[in-house]
Amino acid sequence: MIIGLVDTGIWPESPSFSDHGMNPLPAARWKGECGFSNRSLCNNKLVGAQVFDKAGNVFNISTTKGKVISPRDNNPEGHGTKTSSIAAGNFVDGASYHGYAPGTARGVAPKAHDSDFIAAIDRAVGDGVDVLSISMGMDQPPLYEDPIALSTFAAAVEKNVFVALAAGNNGPSHQTLSNGIPWVLTVAAGTIDRQFQAVVELGNGVSVIGSSLYRGRQLSSVIQAPIIFLGDCLNIAEIRNKSKGKIVVCQEEEKKNFTEHKRFDNVLFSGAAGSLFIINRTITDREFAPTYEHPYPGVFIALEDGEIIKRYLNSSNAEPKTASLRFDNFYV
Numbered sequence: 618m619i620i621g622l623v624d625t626g627i628w629p630e631s632p633s634f635s636d637h638g639m640n641p642l643p644a645a646r647w648k649g650e651c652g653f654s655n656r657s658l659c660n661n662k663l664v665g666a667q668v669f670d671k672a673g674n675v676f677n678i679s680t681t682k683g684k685v686i687s688p689r690d691n692n693p694e695g696h697g698t699k700t701s702s703i704a705a706g707n708f709v710d711g712a713s714y715h716g717y718a719p720g721t722a723r724g725v726a727p728k729a730h731d732s733d734f735i736a737a738i739d740r741a742v743g744d745g746v747d748v749l750s751i752s753m754g755m756d757q758p759p760l761y762e763d764p765i766a767l768s769t770f771a772a773a774v775e776k777n778v779f780v781a782l783a784a785g786n787n788g789p790s791h792q793t794l795s796n797g798i799p800w801v802l803t804v805a806a807g808t809i810d811r812q813f814q815a816v817v818e819l820g821n822g823v824s825v826i827g828s829s830l831y832r833g834r835q836l837s838s839v840i841q842a843p844i845i846f847l848g849d850c851l852n853i854a855e856i857r858n859k860s861k862g863k864i865v866v867c868q869e870e871e872k873k874n875f876t877e878h879k880r881f882d883n884v885l886f887s888g889a890a891g892s893l894f895i896i897n898r899t900i901t902d903r904e905f906a907p908t909y910e911h912p913y914p915g916v917f918i919a920l921e922d923g924e925i926i927k928r929y930l931n932s933s934n935a936e937p938k939t940a941s942l943r944f945d946n947f948y949v
């Protein structure tokens with residue numbers, strides 16, 4: 618099987634694109650080319666790569682502007698490299714995310730030959746791919762105005778190529794679907810079967826569990842520190858004046874359209890010992906709390922557990938309000 622990817626490029630040195638254990642390329646029906654200046658970057662896994670960027674340059678949205686014209690992705694963690702490895706990445710032992718979820722990484726079809734194309738569905742079909750995997754989409758134009766719909770119709774219906782398109786990263790609310798095209802397979806977003814938990818132990822002995830991807834979790838825990846509630850954590854002056862050496866509790870305000878990254882940055886540069894971000898919704902057993910990589914000790918807390926923390930902070934006992942964070946309690 619040969620899979621064609623239409624995306625931002627590919628990082629050929631990634632171990633996901635090693636041809637270790639691969640079958641030889643089906644050369645009799647493969648017509649593609651290796652578009653890297655160093656042809657040895659292609660192998661029996663990454664069998665070809667081409668640049669198609671004329672329209673991008675015309676409309677000033679080029680993915681190759683300011684760099685050597687090459688099928689190479691902008692960085693080793695670029696979108697095209699990610700989607701290519703999801704579709705066809707080879708087995709990679711010892712993979713993890715800063716120590717979280719250690720194991721063997723692999724794509725959906727690890728033995729497929731992976732051909733990464735940047736904007737050329739027709740060329741991919743002509744070169745002989747069996748599958749097209751495209752994690753791109755339009756904002757719901759009519760099918761007759763959607764270039765992805767038109768080009769995949771030719772591939773899927775006329776050439777019998779299996780086409781898989783991304784459903785997008787929005788939802789699950791109404792009218793958030795990308796690529797609702799009847800002649801392709803529209804693939805929903807995936808998730809993982811693991812939760813990464815942290816324990817927040819309050820000074821009164823009550824513990825709550827949240828989600829965290831704190832990179833320093835091997836330190837096991839943060840020394841017990843004072844804990845303070847600073848509202849939505851958008852007042853930079855207040856945070857810098859009050860949070861040094863403390864665990865800061867933040868809660869997003871409803872109907873405000875601020876990103877968590879803004880709160881992250883505000884707390885990150887404040888000298889706080891740690892942070893707790895209360896999200897304004899309940900997390901069920903089948904859901905994961907939103908989790909971002911934390912360069913400092915930080916935990917996401919579901920709404921009901923956040924209320925427990927706030928009640929403790931508002932209690933009338935005279936003892937100083939403290940908490941400790943533990944990051945070694947993730948499970949599969």
